[in-house]
Structure formats: structure tokens, C-alpha cells
Amino acid sequence: MAEEQESRQHGDVPERASTAKKPHRMDPVIRAAFASVILERRLELGLSQKQVAERSGYTEEYIGKLERREHTASFTAALMISQGLEKDLLDTLTIIRQRMDQFKWLEGKDFEAADL
Secondary structure, three states, X not given: OHHHHHHHHOXXXXXXXXXXXXXXXXXXXXHHHHHHHHHHHHHHHXXXXXXXXXXXXXXXXXXXXXXXXXXXXXXXXXXXXXXXXXXXXXXXXXXXXXHOHHHHHHOOOOOXXXXX
8 A cells, every 4th residue: 555655656657457448349239229218218308419418417519429329428427318318217227228139230349348
């Protein structure tokens, strides 16, 4: 512990885990499933991306990127966006899980992926 503190004082920062920047091979599948949930629920409620953004505390640009599958939402983002869409997070996660098979074809084949 003392050695770690001394190391930090001298500017030596421990390396991040080797998986820190490697995506999980299922990221595209989960992104697509969540995107479909966001879009479908937003349209059901008659909301714009801007309105979802305002309700959830994110930007309209971020909501758009999630819908276009350009970003993988954090757990916090999933929770806040679900609330903004008047949906319980557990319901959202259940729907995502059910839709994963539909998007299975997007699963990455990256042998450098974090989970392999």
C-alpha cells in the first residue's frame, strides 16, 4: 500500500487492465438491441430525441448516436434514459435480452476482444 502511494507521488501510474480499451464481442449486439428499444419507446410516447435527452439528462446528439448504434450506453445512461422513456430499467433490460438473438449476426469475431 505504501509502495503504491509512493509510486503515485513520483508520477508512476499503474497500467490499466489490458481489456480497458478492447470492446466485448457482444457490444454490437447489445447496442443494436438497446437502440431498437429506445427508438420504439420514443416513438410510442411521441417524443423527439431532444425531449428524451432533456428527460434523461443527456444531449440530443448522444441519444441520436445511441439510436444509430454508434455508442454503447453505460449502465448509468441506460438507467437514466429508461426513466426518461417512462420505463423501468428491469423492463428495458428484459427487452434488450429478448432482442439479442435478433441481432446475433452483429456479434464481433475479433479474437482480440476483451472476453476471449
